[in-house]
Amino acid sequence: MAAKSMATVDSGTTCSSWNYSGHRLAAGSMEGTLSVYDSPVPSSSSFTRSSQVRVSESSIVKIVWLPSEYGDAVACICEDGSVSIWEEVSEDTHALEWKLCKSMMNKSTQVLDVQFGVSRKSLKMVAAYSDGFLRVFELLNPLELKNWQLQAEFQNVIDSLSALGKPSTLSASVSWNPMRSGEQEPSCFVLAFNSDSPHLNSSKIWEFDEAHNRWLAVAELASPEDKGDPVYAVSWAPNIGRPYEVVAVATHKGIGIWQVGLAPDLEGRLPVKKAASLSGHQGEVWEMEWDMSGMTLATTGSDGMVRLWQSNLNGEWHEQAMLEPVPS
Numbered sequence: 001m002a003a004k005s006m007a008t009v010d011s012g013t014t015c016s017s018w019n020y021s022g023h024r025l026a027a028g029s030m031e032g033t034l035s036v037y038d039s040p041v042p043s044s045s046s047f048t049r050s051s052q053v054r055v056s057e058s059s060i061v062k063i064v065w066l067p068s069e070y071g072d073a074v075a076c077i078c079e080d081g082s083v084s085i086w087e088e089v090s091e092d093t094h095a096l097e098w099k100l101c102k103s104m105m106n107k108s109t110q111v112l113d114v115q116f117g118v119s120r121k122s123l124k125m126v127a128a129y130s131d132g133f134l135r136v137f138e139l140l141n142p143l144e145l146k147n148w149q150l151q152a153e154f155q156n157v158i159d160s161l162s163a164l165g166k167p168s169t170l171s172a173s174v175s176w177n178p179m180r181s182g183e184q185e186p187s188c189f190v191l192a193f194n195s196d197s198p199h200l201n202s203s204k205i206w207e208f209d210e211a212h213n214r215w216l217a218v219a220e221l222a223s224p225e226d227k228g229d230p231v232y233a234v235s236w237a238p239n240i241g242r243p244y245e246v247v248a249v250a251t252h253k254g255i256g257i258w259q260v261g262l263a264p265d266l267e268g269r270l271p272v273k274k275a276a277s278l279s280g281h282q283g284e285v286w287e288m289e290w291d292m293s294g295m296t297l298a299t300t301g302s303d304g305m306v307r308l309w310q311s312n313l314n315g316e317w318h319e320q321a322m323l324e325p326v327p328s
Helices: none
Strands: 013-018 024-029 033-038 048-054 060-065 073-078 083-089 097-104 111-118 123-129 133-141 144-155 169-176 188-195 203-209 214-221 231-236 244-251 254-261 272-278 285-290 296-301 306-311 317-323
Touching: 013 060, 024 060, 033 060, 048 097, 060 111, 073 111, 083 144, 097 144, 111 169, 123 169, 123 188, 144 214, 188 231, 203 244, 214 254, 214 272, 231 285, 244 285, 244 296, 254 285, 254 296, 272 317
Parallel strands: 169 231
Antiparallel strands: 013 024, 024 033, 033 048, 060 073, 073 083, 083 097, 111 123, 123 133, 133 144, 169 188, 188 203, 203 214, 231 244, 244 254, 254 272, 285 296, 296 306, 306 317
């Protein structure tokens, strides 16, 4: 079956991201320009650019859509370490346009990754910084994307005795549990770093403790011999009916598929088990995404290939397909 082009982006495009419904595409450029692509016909698979706005003087390195219930809005991480939130709004009778809601920049540290999660009370923004710290911001008013308050600040270590100085950090990866956004379950996410600090790197699951109003590390997704390995990407799978959670973790040794139990022990830690190790990419794996069912994992990296992985009914994982980039 021949591949079909869905959208043509500028040659200087550095990153792109589909919104939650898959009906809009946002792309960032080396010149700091944000472009949004829409389909003129809802049933069409062809997309054209509908708007463009200058976000920064530096290159955009990542775009993250906010949850759809908060409107059409994106967060742009730039090469200078800043992050800004932009919302598509219509003022008075004017046409829709993208407006800056919030801009955050710290001269002493850079934002490496940002992800959004909906807790039982409000929208949370988790930002991982180059100093090894994680900062959790809370949206004070759901109708005002400019009003964010710092809720928590901590490093990605199991205990405070392992608190570190200022590490040399290349990248970080955050992924929320996509199914923990209801009224009953506490919000949680997985975080990992690619740094020169072994204590900081390993993937750890953080859960919000409502009783004590704090974030706790409830699991570590790394074998004893691999705990210091830099992590390139993490991705939490949607869970439809499984008695455990599934999280993918990418390191230089390949992709690990981890099962996380739902019943904590007496110390509040969740049981974990490495269910599979996937290999095939030549080089680092930069991005991983699950399908809506949490059954298929798409991965890509420095080799330019996209690989699709699936497990059978026996829980055995295999490569389902490999997609090679086609020259334009």
